[in-house]
Amino acid sequence: MIRNPILPGFNPDPSICRVGDDYYIATSTFEWFPGVQIHHSRDLINWTLVRRPLERASQLDMRGNPDSGGIWAPCLSYADGLFWLVYTDVKRLDGSFKDTHNYIVTSPTIEGVWSDPVRVNSSGFDPSLYHAPDGRKWFVNMLWNHRQKGHPANARFDGIVAQEYDAEAGALVGEVTNIFAGSYLGMSEAPHLFEKDGWTYLTVAEGGTGYGHAVTMARSRDVLGPYEMHPDVHLMTAKDAPDSPLQRVGHGQIVEGPEGRWYHTFLCGRPLPGRFCTLGRETGIEEVVWGEDGWPRLACGGMVPRLEVPVPGVEPAKPQADEKYYRFDSAKLPSDFQWLRTPEPERLFTLTGDALRLTGRESPGSWFELAFVARRQTELAYRAETEVTAEPPTYQQAAGLVTYYNKHKFHGLFLSVEPGMGRCLNIFSCPGDWREARLSYPMEPLAMPEGPLELAVEVDGAQQQFLAKLEGGWRDVGPVLDASILSDEAGRGEHGSFTGAFVGMMAFDTSGQGWQADFAHFSYSGRL
Template identity: 40%
Template sequence: MTELRNPVIRGFAPDPSLVRVGDLYYLANSSFEWFPTIPIHRSRDLAHWEYAGHVEGAAPGGSLAGVPDSGGIWAPSLSWDGERFWVVYSIVRSVGTPYFDADTYVSTAPDVSGPWSPPRRVPSHGFDPALHHEEGRLWLLNLQNDHRPGGRRFAGIVATELDRETLTPVGTTHLLLQHDRLVEGPKLLKRNGWYVLVLAEGGTGFEHGVRVARSRNLTGPYELDERPLMTARDDPEWPLQKAGHAELVETPEGEWFLSHLAARPLKTPEGPRCPLGRETAIQAVTWDAEGWPRLRQGNARPTITVEVPDAEPPAFWGAGNCARSPHPPAPDNAPPYYTLRSPAAPSWTDPTSRPGRLRLRGHHGPDSLWSHHLLARRITEHHTEAQVTLQANPTTFTQSAGLLLWYNTAAYYALDLTWAEPEGEAQHGQQWQHTGRTVLALTTRDENETRRAAVQEVDADTPLTLGVTVHRAEAQFWYLTDGTRTPVGPALDFTRLSDDHGTRLRFTGAMAAIHAVDLVDASFTADFTDFRVICTSV
C-alpha cells in the first residue's frame, strides 16, 4: 500500500470532482475569477497528482471581466461516459445577492487536455451542477435557488433529463430532496440497485460536512442518512477543517475513496483562519451492512494520512509544492501562472524576444474587476517566500509595479515601485510640474480601507529585488540592498488574506503575484525576472 498525505492538492484547490477512467484518476477544481479555467489533475494512485490540463474556453468569449470577487466558475463536475469527458459548471455573476445570476454550461472533450467543445448553456436552477450518465441517458442535477423574499436560497436538489446531443430538457424537472439543513453540490452514483446521492452540507465554512441520501429510483423519493458521512465541525482542534463537497470513486479492485475539500486553519486572536484557502483531500471509504458509505477509520473526521493501493506514480514535470500544482509549464515552457478574469497576453511571457524576462504593461489598478495585468502563483504552505527582480521607471503616481500578497480586490498587500513627491511635500497630484522621487510603497487593502503602511526611497536606476516572507500569521516585505534584506514596513497579518476575515463572502485562497499599473494611457511597462515562490511545510 501507498500512504498519501492530505491535502493532496495544496493551497487554493476547492470543490474537487473526482472520476476514474481506466487506471487513471482525474480531478477538477473550481477556478472562480481566475484563469486557467477549471484546472484538472490526474493520478495513478490517488496519492501523487500532476496537472493534466484545464477546460480551455470555459468562459464564453474568453473573459470573466466584471465578475465579482469569488464569482466566476463555481464547482465544476467532471464525468466520463465511456467515450468522452464531460464537465458541467456554473458561472456566477452575483455574489451575496439572492439571485446569484448563474449560467450553467456543459462542455465535452476526448481527453482532459482538450480540445474542449464550446460551452453550451443548460437549465440553470442554481449552482453546483453535476451530470449522471446511465444506459445512454443523461441527467443534470442541480441546487434549486429560491430568490424570493422569505424563500430558501438552498431549496432542494433537482434533476432534469437532457437530450445527449442537443442538451435540451426531456420531460419535467424532478425534486429529489429537501432538507432543513443547507445541502448543495449533488453527486449521484448507482450501487447495488441504490441511487446514492452525495451532498455538501452546512455551507462552506467550519460547519461544512458531507451527507448521503439514497433511493431505489433516480427521481426519488430519497432517504437521508441519519448521520454525516464526514465532518470536522464537532472538533475545532482537528487539523483538517471545513471538510465537505465530496465525490465517491471506485478503484479497479473494488475499493472506494472520497475526494473532498478541506482547510488547514491557523489560530488567531480573532479565531481560526485559513489563508491557504480550501484544498483537496482524499479519504478511504467502506460500506456498512445496511449499504451506507462510512469513512474507513470508523468516525466522520477526515484523516491526514490514508493508505491507497500501490500504483506506478506519473513522472512529475517539476518538484516542490508551489511549482507542482496546479499549473505546470505549457508545451512551450510558459510559466505556471494564474491571471485574473482573462488569460495572460502572449507578450507577457514571450521567451523569444525577452529570454527569462516577463514584461507587464500597466493597466487598471488592483481594485478593478475588469482588466488586471497580474500574474500569480498559489501559496500552498504556511511558510512561504516570494521574490522577484524588477526594473521599471515610474514617472507619476499613476504608474506602479511590484510584488503582492493577494486574496482579492478588497484584500491584498502590495509592495510597489512608484513615484512620490519629494520628502516632506504633500500629495498634490501635479507631479509633472515638480521633481519627485522613486519609492517603494507598501499598501494594505482590507475591504473598505486602503492604507499606505510604509514608503521607502530607493535607487531605481538598476534592477531591484523585492521579496516577502510569510511565516504562519506574519508576512514581512523586504528588498535587497547590497545583498542584505531591508524590511519595508511592519510585519503584516497574513491571515487577513483568507476566507475567514471580513464581512464579504470569500471562496478562494492567498496568492503571491506580480503586477503593473498605469491609470493614464497604459504606456508604462515593467520587466520582471526570477519570479519565484518557495513554499515549505514546517
C-alpha cells in the same frame, strides 16, 4: 500513504473521475483564468496539474465578475468516449438574487482542446451530469429561491432538482423534479449521483462552506426519488471536531478504486490560530467502506477524515514542500501561474524570451483588466522572490510583488514615484475593507536607485514581511504585516469569500497609457 490535503492551497470543490487506471480531479477556479484545474494521478497519492480546459473567450469571459464569482463547483465525468465537464459561471452572488449560468463542455481527451460550451440553465449552481446505467443522462443542481425575504440564508436553498438532458439536442427535456430537500443542516448544494447494487446514491454538500460544512448522503431505487437519508445523515464533517487539523470538511464525490476499494474526495481548510485559512479550501481524499446495511462510512470510523490514509502496496513518500524557480525564458507561461478574469491575456502580459513583461492596465482589485500574474500559496510558510526592471514616470504607474486574496484583501510592495523623491518603494495594503476597499500605507516611501530591483516576501503563518535587495544584501522593507487577511474568514467572512492566497507580480497604470514593467524571474520556496 495518502497525505491530506492531496491538492494543497486553493483547490476547492473536488469532482473525481476514474477512467481505467487514471484518476482525475476537477476543482473550482472562481475568478482566476484559465478556468477549472484538472489534476491527474495513478495512485491517489501523487497528483499533477494536467489541464485548465476553459481557456478561450468562447468558453469563458469573466470580465466584470465579482470577487469569488466565476467558476463554481465543476463536475467531471466520462461516458460515450468523451470527458464531460459541467460548470457554473457566477455573474452575481450578493443579495437575494444569484446569476448562475450552467454549461457543459466535452473533449475526447483531458489534455486536448475542449468544445465550446452548451448553455444548459441558470436555475441554481453546482450542477452535475449523471450518466445512468440505462443510457439516460440527468442534469442535477441545487435550486435557488430569491423570494425568502427575512428568512435565514439557507431558506434560499430550495432543494436538489433533476431534469433529463438530451445530449444530441444539447438541451434539457421533460419535467423538473425536486428530488431532495436536504437534512436539518440546510444549504444543500453540490449534488452528485452514482449507482451501486441497484441503488442511486446522492451525495451533497451542506451547512455552507465554513466550519459547519458536511457531506450528506441519501439513496433511492429511482433517480427521481423518493430518497431516504443516510442513517448517520452525514458521511463526513469536522463541525463537531474543533481539534481536528482538517476543518471545513465537505463537498466531494465518491469513486471506486482498484480491487473494490472506494474513496471520497472532500474539501477542507487548515486554519491558523484564530481560525483563518490563508490556503483557502484544499482537496483531500478518504477511504470509505460499505456496511451490511448498504451505506458507505469512513474506513477510519467516525466522520472526520485523516491526515494520512494507508494505500495497500504503495510505499509512503516523504512529504516535500513546493519549491520552484521560474525564468520566463520560453514562449509559454509556466503552468503554476494564472491571471484574473480576462480571456485576452495578451493585453496584460507577454513573454519576451528573457522576462515576463506586464502591461499596466487598471488598478489593483479591478474586476476587468488587472495585470497580475500569480501562483497559489501552498504552504503556511514560504518565501517568494522576483526581480523587476521598470521606470515609472509618475505615481500613477507602479509594479511590484503582491500577496493577494481579492480587491479588499492584499498587500503589495510597489516600485513607483513620489513627487520630490523620484523612484521609490512603497507598500499598499487593503486589510479587509470590503465595503470601500480603501488602501492603507504601512510605511513611508523609501527612495530607490536606478536599475533592476530584487524584491522578496516571507510569510510565516499570520505574519508577512517584505524585503528588498539593496547595498549590503537583503533588507526588511516596512513593518511585519498581517497575512491572516489573505483568507476566506477575513473581511466579509467565510460565506462571502471562496478562494485562497496567491503571490505574484503586478503592474498598474491608472493613466491608461499601458506603461510596462519586466520581471526577469520568480521563485517560490515553501516550508513544511
